[in-house]
Amino acid sequence: MYSELLMSRLLACECCELKEKARTTKHAILVAALELFMVSGFMKTPVREICEKAGVAKGTFYLYFETKEHVLSTLFSLLNLEFDGLIALLDVTDPSLDQLDLIIDKSVILMEKEQKLLKFMHSPEVLVFVGEDAPNELFSSMEDAVQLWLDAAISVGVVSSNITMLSMELVFNIIHDSLEKAMIYHYPSTIPVVATELKKLIRSMLT
Structure with missing residues (x-):
């Protein structure tokens, strides 16, 4: 379970x-x-x-x-730590879009392993307590590392100079939300199909 x-x-x-x-x-x-x-x-x-x-x-x-709600928020934070750890895959010394592909692949593996837990964490009664802003909170914890990677990626021409931190926040939200919906609701398709399309989409957005 x-x-x-x-x-x-x-x-x-x-x-x-x-x-x-x-x-x-x-x-x-x-x-x-x-x-x-x-x-x-x-x-x-x-x-x-x-x-x-x-x-x-x-x-x-x-x-x-302090409360049962405190237990729930702790469980949610622990799960987010695992996703937060994926940001270590971004290499500022040798930035590449392949690293974003790897984050997508590793996210899929994690979500498949924790499918039932993810479904529970996104049930209506749980979202009442943890709130709908969890993805934004998740990105904020990764912001410094993403900024360093973005600066490095722009400097070597891997990413367009028009890309901003807001752009990157949108990218990570798209990855997170799209994979979760594919895993939990099989929407708009299965998670392998969505992951493949995401890689193409992210590349077109950033270059």
Whole structure:
């Protein structure tokens, strides 16, 4: 139902300042909550059930999370960290459009692996709490790295000098939104077809 490896790896990053026992406890709460949310839905899952499944007292739950909504926002942030990590594929020392192709390919792999989690995170009841601005927040965390890559790409003629940071934000939003819709709703086509078309579209936009 979800990738235990993904959860463990991302939580280790998110909780790097916590002691091992605290990290393990927080991990157990998040895993239990995610399993219950995906089966029963966010609204119908009480904190009591999360605590029972995680094997922790209710008071322990509130040491780590103020509310159930806080758990949900943490799960969303952890997933975004994985997408944020894809930006490391942009090489400012040797910029190329192939690197954007690779980001698309890696995004497809991640989305296919976490398909059920993505569907849950984009369900109406979840979006009420995390908001519709999540893609914008995701890009803002990558902005500095993208700016460096864009400057380098323009300087060597890989990207048109007319391309701005707003252009790049639109590009990443198109990639993110298009792949998610293809994965979750199979719209406007299957994700392999959409990924192929995206690569051609992005190249035509940036050159």
